[in-house]
Amino acid sequence: MASLIPPCLSVPTAPGRARLAAPGAPRRRRMAVVRAKIREIFMPALSSTMMEGKIVSWTAAEGDRVGKGDPVVVVESDKADMDVETFHDGIVAVVLVPAGGTAPVGAPIALLAESEEEVALARARAQALSQGQSQAPSPPHAAAALGPPPPAPVAPPATKGIATPYAKKLAKQHRVDIAGVVGTGPHGRVTAADVEAAAGIKHKRPPPPPPPASVDAAPLVPASAVLPPVPGGTVVPFTTMQAAVSKNMVESLRVPTFRVSYSMITDKLDALYEKVKSKGVTKTVLLVKAAAVALTQHPVVNASCRDGKSFSYNNDVNIGVAVALEGGLLTPVLEDADKMDIYLLARKWRVLLKKARMKQLQPNEYNSGTFTLSNLGMFGVDKFDAILPAGQGAIMAVGASRPTVVADKDGFFSIKSEMLVNVTADHRIIYGADLAAFLQTFAKIVEDPECLTLIPKLQEGKRCQAGIWLRPLRRACLGEE
Numbered sequence: 001m002a003s004l005i006p007p008c009l010s011v012p013t014a015p016g017r018a019r020l021a022a023p024g025a026p027r028r029r030r031m032a033v034v035r036a037k038i039r040e041i042f043m044p045a046l047s048s049t050m051m052e053g054k055i056v057s058w059t060a061a062e063g064d065r066v067g068k069g070d071p072v073v074v075v076e077s078d079k080a081d082m083d084v085e086t087f088h089d090g091i092v093a094v095v096l097v098p099a100g101g102t103a104p105v106g107a108p109i110a111l112l113a114e115s116e117e118e119v120a121l122a123r124a125r126a127q128a129l130s131q132g133q134s135q136a137p138s139p140p141h142a143a144a145a146l147g148p149p150p151p152a153p154v155a156p157p158a159t160k161g162i163a164t165p166y167a168k169k170l171a172k173q174h175r176v177d178i179a180g181v182v183g184t185g186p187h188g189r190v191t192a193a194d195v196e197a198a199a200g201i202k203h204k205r206p207p208p209p210p211p212p213a214s215v216d217a218a219p220l221v222p223a224s225a226v227l228p229p230v231p232g233g234t235v236v237p238f239t240t241m242q243a244a245v246s247k248n249m250v251e252s253l254r255v256p257t258f259r260v261s262y263s264m265i266t267d268k269l270d271a272l273y274e275k276v277k278s279k280g281v282t283k284t285v286l287l288v289k290a291a292a293v294a295l296t297q298h299p300v301v302n303a304s305c306r307d308g309k310s311f312s313y314n315n316d317v318n319i320g321v322a323v324a325l326e327g328g329l330l331t332p333v334l335e336d337a338d339k340m341d342i343y344l345l346a347r348k349w350r351v352l353l354k355k356a357r358m359k360q361l362q363p364n365e366y367n368s369g370t371f372t373l374s375n376l377g378m379f380g381v382d383k384f385d386a387i388l389p390a391g392q393g394a395i396m397a398v399g400a401s402r403p404t405v406v407a408d409k410d411g412f413f414s415i416k417s418e419m420l421v422n423v424t425a426d427h428r429i430i431y432g433a434d435l436a437a438f439l440q441t442f443a444k445i446v447e448d449p450e451c452l453t454l455i456p457k458l459q460e461g462k463r464c465q466a467g468i469w470l471r472p473l474r475r476a477c478l479g480e481e
Contacts, residue, residue: 320369
């Protein structure tokens with residue numbers, strides 16, 4: 001069959017397959033090719049909003065041998081500091097990004113060699129990578145500083161001399177030789193503007209109108225409006241967390257929101273807090289539990305709109321609580337807050353708060369919230385507005401409880417503690433009546449906190465003032481043995 005193949009054609013062969021040989025020819029021994037295995041350690045994406053990461057420290061130095069699953073570097077994301085593990089065994093040959101440096105997500109930060117003999121190859125590869133970065137094209141602002149490039153010579157079009165009727169009329173009026181005019185129209189056609197340019201006629205054109213404002217566009221500050229630093233001041237760049245907060249806040253302003261305030265009496269809630277605070281239950285935990293119970297009755301307030309075209313009802317009630325940290329802001333999430341009692345919530349909150357202050361939160365512990373609560377009442381703030389987090393339907397801003405003179409339905413005056421809450425909501429999915437109904441339920445729960453010491457269970461026990469079927473916890477939890 002080999003004779004049927006013309007001598008001018010070659011049989012394509014795939015790598016690793018045996019080539020066709022003439023009958024009787026000696027077989028060639030296949031040579032095993034050993035390729036050096038140099039792998040890259042990439043900057044991981046530790047959160048959905050992370051665009052770049054900062055190297056906090058390297059736990060493995062150059063020359064150290066590491067195994068699969070060993071932590072090699074600590075990376076600061078926009079939310080927390082996390083250990084990054086390697087997926088392969090090998091030797092850390094070259095560190096491309098030192099401690100304190102930043103790199104975009106997906107960029108190589110180190111090279112991993114499989115053996116000692118390949119360390120030199122990895123270093124040569126690192127040198128090639130650095131040279132490739134140095135030869136990269138300059139950024140646009142650098143090119144602008146050097147001035148515009150010289151214009152390229154324009155070749156005369158093949159259809160030279162073809163002109164529009166109006167261009168011919170203008171050429172005759174201004175005595176312009178149309179044969180010498182280079183046309184800029186379709187297929188080199190000479191236009192009236194070309195004749196005017198050749199005759200030296202210049203028109204004063206009005207400035208172009210500003211582009212129409214888009215509803216979806218975020219209010220951005222133009223570069224010309226950026227003010228110079230104040231003399232004597234100190235310029236401090238954003239940390240990774242501050243940059244992420246800034247980006248998220250600008251994105252939040254793209255959402256059409258509205259705000260509703262509601263005042264409620266907290267005498268009974270304050271009395272309950274005095275009972276349970278010795279067991280580690282804070283006022284914030286009580287408010288989280290009250291909001292979670294209310295959200296189960298108003299699921300639209302727990303919904304979210306992410307694409308601007310649809311919204312989703314969330315099956316879980318996960319409440320994030322805003323926590324101020326040094327140089328940033330985090331919202332640890334109490335997942336399934338409606339399904340846990342206040343004591344379990346308090347224990348979980350203490351763990352989350354400790355991890356947040358040490359910047360050790362896992363991604364699912366800060367990005368799974370469906371509703372957010374911000375409590376500045378502990379600082380004596382009476383009322384404030386909160387910015388809606390991206391991807392959530394509402395956020396509640398809680399003020400302090402203040403002694404207030406109130407009148408009952410019979411006209412008698414008394415002094416009671418009153419608290420004002422202000423909820424910011426996404427008006428695309430939540431309307432005023434929905435939010436008002438939610439706040440009514442929330443106020444009933446706060447004013448009848450017996451609901452907070454009970455476990456929700458459908459069609460069992462007694463109904464609280466908010467209309468929720470409940471069954472009691474152990475009385476020992478409240479110290480009423």
